[in-house]
Amino acid sequence: MVAMSEATCPVNWETWEPGMRATLMFIRVGDEVLLIEKQRGIGAGKVNGPGGKIDPGETPLECAIRETQEELCVTATGVRKMGELFFAMSDMPDIHCHVYMADGYEGTPTATPEAIPLWTKVSDLPFERMWDDDRYWLGEMLDGETFCGKFVFDEETILWREVNFGVTW
Ligand SMILES: COc1nc(N)nc2c1ncn2[C@H]1C[C@H](O)[C@@H](COP(=O)(O)OP(=O)(O)OP(=O)(O)O)O1
Numbered sequence: 001m002v003a004m005s006e007a008t009c010p011v012n013w014e015t016w017e018p019g020m021r022a023t024l025m026f027i028r029v030g031d032e033v034l035l036i037e038k039q040r041g042i043g044a045g046k047v048n049g050p051g052g053k054i055d056p057g058e059t060p061l062e063c064a065i066r067e068t069q070e071e072l073c074v075t076a077t078g079v080r081k082m083g084e085l086f087f088a089m090s091d092m093p094d095i096h097c098h099v100y101m102a103d104g105y106e107g108t109p110t111a112t113p114e115a116i117p118l119w120t121k122v123s124d125l126p127f128e129r130m131w132d133d134d135r136y137w138l139g140e141m142l143d144g145e146t147f148c149g150k151f152v153f154d155e156e157t158i159l160w161r162e163v164n165f166g167v168t169w
Pocket residue numbers: 022023024040041042043048050051052053054067087095097131132133134153
């Protein structure tokens with residue numbers, strides 16, 4: 001399935017290069033997902049999944065697990081790759097983000113200087129507190145859909161978007 005704005009895309013994705021590589025992790029247990037109230041870094045003040053920048057020499061999966069440990073003091077288990085996000089931004093480096101979902105964890109979700117844990121019903125995601133792109137893929141992903149999303153932002157407003165589901169990673 002494809003969702004695309006009517007506008008012509010202002011970005012040539014064939015030649016686009018991200019300024020940052022990052023990850024997101026969503027731990028789903030039953031009908032709830034473990035989100036964070038992000039305390040610092042890009043998107044501070046928003047609700048998101050744990051995640052962050054990929055360190056040199058680190059794989060995206062290693063990064064997603066490390067960032068979840070650092071931000072919430074838990075180790076995600078049963079992790080699978082669900083998607084990739086491509087963000088062309090106006091006011092920060094462009095981002096290529098790898099997205100993972102886990103079906104369990106070890107440890108106790110704990111607040112850290114980086115994040116406050118927030119268990120949320122999958123049926124009641126707080127999109128008004130999240131990056132706007134999340135409306136177009138997060139619910140579907142939590143229901144098991146793999147995806148690829150490309151978004152062009154002007155500050156926090158989406159100018160253009162394309163999301164494909166059923167992508168094999
Ligand atoms: C632009 O739209 C975005 N949507 C979503 N859902 N998530 C986004 C968006 N832009 C960035 N993100 C995510 C990707 C990463 O998980 C973080 C950004 O990384 P962060 O700044 O938190 O990286 P850290 O390595 O943790 O930073 P420190 O240098 O503070 O340690 O946001």
